[in-house]
Amino acid sequence: MSVWLFDLGNTRLKCARLHDDGTVGEVLALPHQAASAEDVAAAMEVALPARIEVAYLASVASPSLTTAVIDALTRRCGRISRACTQRRFGGLRIAYERPEKLGVDRFLALVALHARGGPALCCGVGTALTIDLLDGEGLHRGGRIAPSPELMREALHARASQLPAEGGRYREFADDTEDALASGCDGAALALVGRSLAEATHLLGEMPTLYLHGGGGERLRAMLPAARWEPGLVLQGLGCWAGVEHAHSRHAQ
Known part of the structure; x- marks a missing residue:
């Protein structure tokens, strides 16, 4: 299964593949400071594989940029799950x-x-x-x-x-x-x-x-x-979160 992690900050989008053993692969960093949402989407088209089965996203960026990234992921992903802070x-x-x-x-x-x-x-x-x-x-x-x-x-x-x-x-x-x-x-x-x-x-x-x-x-x-x-570190934590989220989704099916 092709599973990717995405950490969208205020200046960069960091992404990495999540391996089956729970480890995080090589991190790709796509700068976006002063770039338009269209520029970020274009960079994702070049850097990412054509098809991703599951994407896990954490974002602290603006709503417009977050939406652009989600839209770009929607065109290539079977499922997208967005992480949120939990008590x-x-x-x-x-x-x-x-x-x-x-x-x-x-x-x-x-x-x-x-x-x-x-x-x-x-x-x-x-x-x-x-x-x-x-x-x-x-x-x-x-x-x-x-x-x-x-x-x-x-x-x-x-x-x-x-x-x-x-x-x-x-x-x-x-x-x-x-x-x-x-x-x-x-x-x-x-x-x-x-x-x-x-x-x-x-x-x-x-x-x-x-x-x-x-x-x-x-x-x-x-x-x-x-x-x-x-x-x-954030992507590692997202990988832990994704593992639990994936287990919950399988149990619910």
């Missing part, structure tokens, strides 16, 4: 009183980490910087949301066009504007991660494993040597 998933319990307000990407990353076991601090770096704490019993203790370093740079540039939106390298005390901007925005993210890790350790009585994922995580990776780099 409980197996032994995982979400802290939010209204679980639908927790982004499905954050939920699926927690699903993947719960499957591995042990306390975890999950740091996702995309358009936003998200941090979520999961204890060893599968209880989500809550999290944080902040602008990612890239979004900080874009916001500064939008308000003060003389400040470049990109460029520079991290330095503790920079002596030029580009480096100062990179150091300030990256440093703000690093400080938030560091404080969250310290507070999580105090709360749990042990240090959780720090996981880093998302398109912007690559830049912070070198400055977080203790972090485990897991770029496909």
Whole structure:
């Protein structure tokens, strides 16, 4: 059976085949920032096989872009199932009183980490910087949301066009504007991660494993040597969700 996973974020569509043994295949990343819905659909036509039996989709993108992706999948898929955040998933319990307000990407990353076991601090770096704490019993203790370093740079540039939106390298005390901007925005993210890790350790009585994922995580990776780099974490969680969803659908038949 040809089963594919799709993670639609605010800047990229990531997709991968789900193998019969539950493992996730090679991840394809299709950028769509500033692209039209038609451009995304065209990219999918080139990158994906002509026929897919089942597609599992997680989306935090705009309704129009999500609809375009679903339309493109409808032309090649026998069945499409869209993941949503659930208060409980197996032994995982979400802290939010209204679980639908927790982004499905954050939920699926927690699903993947719960499957591995042990306390975890999950740091996702995309358009936003998200941090979520999961204890060893599968209880989500809550999290944080902040602008990612890239979004900080874009916001500064939008308000003060003389400040470049990109460029520079991290330095503790920079002596030029580009480096100062990179150091300030990256440093703000690093400080938030560091404080969250310290507070999580105090709360749990042990240090959780720090996981880093998302398109912007690559830049912070070198400055977080203790972090485990897991770029496909959301798709891994979607694969776990798909396995349970498939079992339920077969039982209902």
